[in-house]
Amino acid sequence: MKARVHVMLKDGVLDPQGEAVRHALGHMGFGGVEAVRQGKVIELDLAATDKAAAEAEVKDMCEKLLANTVIEKYTIEIA
């Protein structure tokens, strides 16, 4: 079973890297980019076969390591 975790800065937390990407896109002629937010994708191969159990386990991983919930939010996809 595979899990994919998306980690993003919470809304309202300034993303300096996203801002730099937005500026660069503007310089390159891509007008109309109003905001860029940059995040991470983490893919996990899991031995678990039960979807609900896998999701609960990955949520625990997110809370304890994969995301810093002071500034980051996450979403989990299980496939």
Added chain:
Amino acid sequence: MKAAVITFPGSNCDRDLSVAFARAGAEVVKVWHKETEIPAGVDVIGVPGGFSYGDYLRCGAIASRSPIGQAVADFAGRGGYVLGICNGFQVLTEMKLLPGALMRNAGLKFVSKPLSLRVTTTDSAFTSAYEAGQEIVIPVAHHDGNYQIDAEGLARLQGEDRVAFRYVENPNGSVDDIAGVLSENRRVLGMMPHPERVIENAQGGADGAALFRALTSVLESA
């Protein structure tokens, strides 16, 4: 007074921090990251600067969950003194021993230069040898020193007099110009600037020496 200095793979200020403690009169033991216990009789733990575990995932994240990380958290939980500098500050916020988080510098650049700090509180074992409002010059060298905390947490830090140092000129976008913060029991200090790099004039300044001197004298009389 006995100080333990932790070395993670990628730490690069552990030697300087050991020297700073030793010059202030402490006996210093180095502790490798794979160890699971802090040696007996240790009064203070130093978590040094550097790039622990290559800053993978987030700065300080892997170190804070390492075997010795748990021992540091337990030591602090028992009321032990802990000083985290630069990457060490990041590690302590990742451990939740200190509130808030350290993000990429607002200007995106790595900032490496001496900076003026204002001593915001003298009410701690780390800052008692300074005068309130005193300006000191301590170097910074970091890419992720942008201290952020929610409004409620910030109000709490301010109300409880837990901001230890503020930048005179903010180099990284930190909220309220914060350069260092104390834990609720005032025994854990995290700061981005490097006091261990200015302990004698041959280093271009000695404003950091008073921090180690104060700590040694408080812990020796304890």
